Amino acid sequence: MIEHSVDVAVIGGGPAGLAAAVSAKEHGADQIVVIERNSWLGGILQQCIHDGFGVEETGKSLTGPEYAEHYINMALQRNIQIMLETMVIELKGNREIVAVNSNGLHNIKAKSVILAMGCRERTRWNTMIPGTRPSGIYTAGVAQSFINLQNIMVGRKVVIVGSGDVGLIMARRMKLEGAEVVAVIEILPHPSGLLRNVVQCLEDYDIPLLLNHTVTNIEGKERVERVTISRVDKNMKPISGTEKQIECDTILLSLGLIPENELSRMAKVEINDRTGAPSVNQELETNIPGIFACGNCLHVHDTVDMLSIEAKKAGKSAAEYITNADRKQYETVIHVVPGKGVRYVVPQRINMHGKTELMLRAKKPMEPATLQVTANNKVLLIKKLLCATPSSMIKVDIVVSREVFVSRDVLEVKLIG
Amino acid sequence: MHVKMHEKQIKVIEGNKCKKGVEYALEEVLNPRRVLTSSVLILGGELPIVSVKTLHPIQKEKISDALAEIKRSVVNAPIRSGEIVIKNVADTGINIVATKTVPRKRFLKLNQRRC
Numbered sequence: 001m002i003e004h005s006v007d008v009a010v011i012g013g014g015p016a017g018l019a020a021a022v023s024a025k026e027h028g029a030d031q032i033v034v035i036e037r038n039s040w041l042g043g044i045l046q047q048c049i050h051d052g053f054g055v056e057e058t059g060k061s062l063t064g065p066e067y068a069e070h071y072i073n074m075a076l077q078r079n080i081q082i083m084l085e086t087m088v089i090e091l092k093g094n095r096e097i098v099a100v101n102s103n104g105l106h107n108i109k110a111k112s113v114i115l116a117m118g119c120r121e122r123t124r125w126n127t128m129i130p131g132t133r134p135s136g137i138y139t140a141g142v143a144q145s146f147i148n149l150q151n152i153m154v155g156r157k158v159v160i161v162g163s164g165d166v167g168l169i170m171a172r173r174m175k176l177e178g179a180e181v182v183a184v185i186e187i188l189p190h191p192s193g194l195l196r197n198v199v200q201c202l203e204d205y206d207i208p209l210l211l212n213h214t215v216t217n218i219e220g221k222e223r224v225e226r227v228t229i230s231r232v233d234k235n236m237k238p239i240s241g242t243e244k245q246i247e248c249d250t251i252l253l254s255l256g257l258i259p260e261n262e263l264s265r266m267a268k269v270e271i272n273d274r275t276g277a278p279s280v281n282q283e284l285e286t287n288i289p290g291i292f293a294c295g296n297c298l299h300v301h302d303t304v305d306m307l308s309i310e311a312k313k314a315g316k317s318a319a320e321y322i323t324n325a326d327r328k329q330y331e332t333v334i335h336v337v338p339g340k341g342v343r344y345v346v347p348q349r350i351n352m353h354g355k356t357e358l359m360l361r362a363k364k365p366m367e368p369a370t371l372q373v374t375a376n377n378k379v380l381l382i383k384k385l386l387c388a389t390p391s392s393m394i395k396v397d398i399v400v401s402r403e404v405f406v407s408r409d410v411l412e413v414k415l416i417g
Numbered sequence: 418m419h420v421k422m423h424e425k426q427i428k429v430i431e432g433n434k435c436k437k438g439v440e441y442a443l444e445e446v447l448n449p450r451r452v453l454t455s456s457v458l459i460l461g462g463e464l465p466i467v468s469v470k471t472l473h474p475i476q477k478e479k480i481s482d483a484l485a486e487i488k489r490s491v492v493n494a495p496i497r498s499g500e501i502v503i504k505n506v507a508d509t510g511i512n513i514v515a516t517k518t519v520p521r522k523r524f525l526k527l528n529q530r531r532c
Contacts, residue, residue, distance in 0.1 A: 046517070049454050049455070049456060049468035049469075049470075049516065050454045051452050051454060051470060061452070062516075063454055063468060063470055063516040065468050065498070065516050065517040066498060066516050066517075069498055069517070069518065147456075148456060148466075148468065149464065149466075150465065151456070151458070151465040151466045176455060176484060200451060204451070204477065
């Protein structure tokens with residue numbers, strides 16, 4: 001075993017890991033290592049060759065690789081150590097990391113750890129689409145990586161399942177590379193991705209968007225041959241008699257993203273049942289002291305700009321954990337729970353009174369919506385919103401008074417239509 | 418936002434939340450433009466293709482001509498992000514630039530192994 005001792009170990013060298021590492025350095029941490037399994041930094045951004053990144057942050061609309069390069073340069077300039085093609089195989093509760101690469105096994109002792117593993121795509125088997133198992137079925141992100149990183153075209157006549165941003169972006173990408181994009185199938189009555197993408201990826205290219213539909217069967221012996229789609233009712237159940245067949249040779253699945261937390265679970269980090277991700281406090285610290293989480297492995301973000309802000313906070317917290325600067329924390333912990341209309345809230349715990357930022361998502365589209373944060377019967381915040389939708393993360397600042405903090409009441413976050 | 422047209426002339430624009438909305442609506446309706454992103458074959462590089470973009474949005478009608486030019490193009494490594502890959506694509510007056518830095522492929526010495 002090759003032994004290492006570092007101040008901060010960051011697991012994942014994508015946008016979250018890089019921003020967190022840079023921030024940790026800027027807040028006083030010295031020896032920082034970023035551990036990345038790929039042979040490149042920047043994570044998923046390297047295959048996101050479309051633009052739209054960094055608009056809020058830089059004022060310019062950058063492509064994924066350009067945004068990544070910005071942070072990679074910052075990390076290298078600040079002498080942050082990078083381990084590429086290195087897989088973390090074990091994370092322990094005492095913040096020791098076991099990783100493996102072509103040089104062998106590494107044991108990394110870290111004073112603080114930042115989890116930045118990102119997320120994974122939902123597969124066919126998460127949703128159990130019936131039918132045969134021919135070749136030609138990809139998750140949208142994998143197809144994107146084949147085309148944009150390996151110059152391999154995945155198919156000629158494609159059906160895309162799911163109208164989230166990844167699916168919409170890939171609809172355009174496939175079209176621009178000469179494929180026939182027959183349709184995008186969406187189970188909900190509205191598209192899941194940004195309106196901008198619906199316009200620039202589907203409408204611009206006359207690609208049909210079939211709302212209120214789902215794929216109920218996949219056919220094909222060696223290769224995909226056709227899919228069966230059905231209209232669904234308001235409970236998302238297929239309506240019998242509405243079946244239609246679509247001939248195709250490729251299916252791209254854009255069924256949603258799931259935070260990746262195999263290592264978190266291994267270290268016995270407490271996982272929140274709503275996010276499927278670590279439960280954190282306002283400093284983005286998990287229940288294990290010195291282990292922090294940020295980025296898509298904590299909750300899936302709408303834009304990389306917002307993700308970077310969160311990652312920088314985690315980097316700051318990880319550095320301050322070591323330098324112990326200004327760390328006023330109390331034994332008291334109050335819990336923040338999602339109430340009516342709210343799918344999830346981050347952070348799930350607050351262990352300091354004062355101003356805290358809450359990030360949340362609505363359960364379903366509401367127009368208008370009133371956001372309410374209450375502790376027992378005390379109202380901490382009422383905010384009227386023009387609209388609320390699951391695909392737009394809501395961020396609000398609340399102030400937890402000493403009185404509320406000491407009472408240990410549960411903070412409930414509600415969205416009322 | 419709502420835009421009412423009459424024979425290719427804009428009559429009404431309403432519903433914008435800021436000044437930029439009017440600018441955007443005018444452009445979208447009269448002269449819609451898009452940033453085109455794609456990839457170009459690169460020879461001798463660490464990657465087989467380099468991602469590219471039009472430096473500014475180009476007219477929608479020019480997209481298929483631009484794509485044809487991109488498909489025909491080949492560049493040699495190394496390429497720096499921001500370097501011009503195609504000048505004045507499809508006669509739009511707009512250049513296509515690389516969005517990624519791709520170094521020259523290093524060949525491994527005989528005694529280096531990668532497992």
